Amino acid sequence: MNKKLCLSIVISLICMPKSFASDAIVDAINEAKVSGEIKSLYFSQDFSDSSGKQTSSIWTNGGEFKLVSGDFHGFSLSSSLQVVDVTWRDDVDDAYKTSMSADGAVLSEAYLSYDFSNANTRVHLGRRYLAMPLLGGSSAQSVTESYEAYLITDRSLPQTVIVAGKIDRYQARTDFKSTTPFTQAKADAKGKPGEFLDIGEYGMYSLYMSNTSIANTNVQVHLVETQGIAFMGYADMFYQFDTRFKPYIGGQYYKTVYHDNTLGQDSDMLGLKLGVELIDNLDLFTGYNKTNDNGKVLHGLGNNAYANFTTTTKTSGDTGFEAGSNSLQLGVAYQIDSVKVKYRWTNFNPLDEEGGMTEHTLNLSYQFESLKQVSAMMDYSVMTFDNDARSMTDLRTKLIYRF
Structure with a gap:
């Protein structure tokens, strides 16, 4: 700060x-409020016989503890401490080196907020989690990614949110993780939670806007500039028809302009999504993405910065951003009482035929009725690559207690 x-x-x-x-x-x-969660995660990966890799698994336990002060003439302080213990690990091939193997603690949030008297404008200064199309930290694994940011949020315009500012540093899940070209891995990494690393030489400048002023329509625009590296642009629009089956249609557009030609060639990606609710809580949807043949499109910074319409659990649909990729997803989601089920079939066909694949994703979650603060989740993915040596399965189980 x-x-x-x-x-x-x-x-x-x-x-x-x-x-x-x-x-x-x-x-x-x-008036300070304390909250957080305690979680136990077990992940396992099984590779095809021709891959030359061994089955990998890891069990971590830990949690997050948040403290938010009360209001002090418009000012407030917020902090979040993440703690992880790698309780057990069988990972000869280091499959979890950059994602789950983070033994230790990190202060991921520590920021000052100020609310102006009009109650429509707020300033944030310091470390915090972000959730925007091109800047989003995922909380799906042991450590939630975070950012050191200086942002102003304004809601003065009707049904409009604008967030603008600068992001200087980024904290990955583990200190081995490299988010090239934005940040580099630490040379002395030891398998700890990620530290806050500089983003490029000058940081990132971000402008985000969402608007719902048109009936049944939601629009988002996100622009990110990283000097010397790349410009990233994103826009989407969703419209829901006011009819029996609640059908909706969405379109999206990604744009990447590289400032350094050695990093890649300028490219863009288009997306289309359709969905309906056949009966209460039973949804059918399909998504399609097409990337320009010129080069790879950057999805953003952070493992939750995947707004593509063909996103998945294991790979996040990253193959869909490769040059010339055509991606198609068919899915169904259903909720009955405390159980949620989602299945997605996703096919990726990039220019590089060796990278073509089909990914099956099954997500299950259960909210305990007698223990409202406890939830259990299971994610199971099967990836079949055109190059069979890369084919694999991925299992993730989570037990979380929130307080």
Whole structure:
């Protein structure tokens, strides 16, 4: 966080009338809220006989502890500490080296917020989680990715949200993870949670907007500029028909402009999605993505920055961003009481025929009725590659207690 800005805030607080400031501080402390979760995760991967790889599995336990202060004349402080213990690991081929094998703790959120008196504008300064199409940290594994950001959020316009600012650093799941071309892995990585690493030489500039002012329509636009690396653009629009089966149609567009030709050739990707609700809580949907033949499109920074209409659980549909890729997904989702089920069949056909694959994804979740704070999840994926040596299965189980 900017040291001059922090110093100015501290001086302002100190200079307040003593009784006025102390009473407000006490109120902010008394209104503080504690929350978090404790989770146990077991992941396993099984590879085809011709791959030369051995079955890998890992069991981690840990959690996250959040503290959010009360309001202090528009200011508030938020923090989140993540703790992970790699309880058991059988991973000769290091299949989980960059994703799950993170033994230790990291302060992933530590930011100051200020709400302007109009209640429509908020400033965030510091480490925090983000959830936008091109900047999104995933919480699906041991460690949730985070960002060091300086953002302003405005809701002054009717049914419109605008988020603008700069993102300087990024925290991956483990310190072995490289997010080239944005960040590099640490040379002295030891299998700990990811540290906050600089994004390029100058950081990222981000502008996000969403709007729902048109009836039954939702529009998103996200622009990210990383000097010396690339410009990334994203836009989508969804329209839901006001008829019996609640059909909807969505379109999306990705654009990547590389500032360094050695990193890739400029490219773009189009997407189309359709869906209907046949009966209550039974949804059918299909998605299609087509990437330009010129080069690979960048999906963004973070494992939850996959807004593509052919996203999956294991690979996130990353193959769909490769040059010339055609991706098709067919899916069904159903919820009955406390059980949610989703199945997706996804086929990827990039220019590189060796990378073609079909991915089957089954997601199950159960919310315990007697223990409302406890949930269990299972994800199972089967990946069949045109190059059989890469074919594999992926199992993920999760037990989570939220408080």
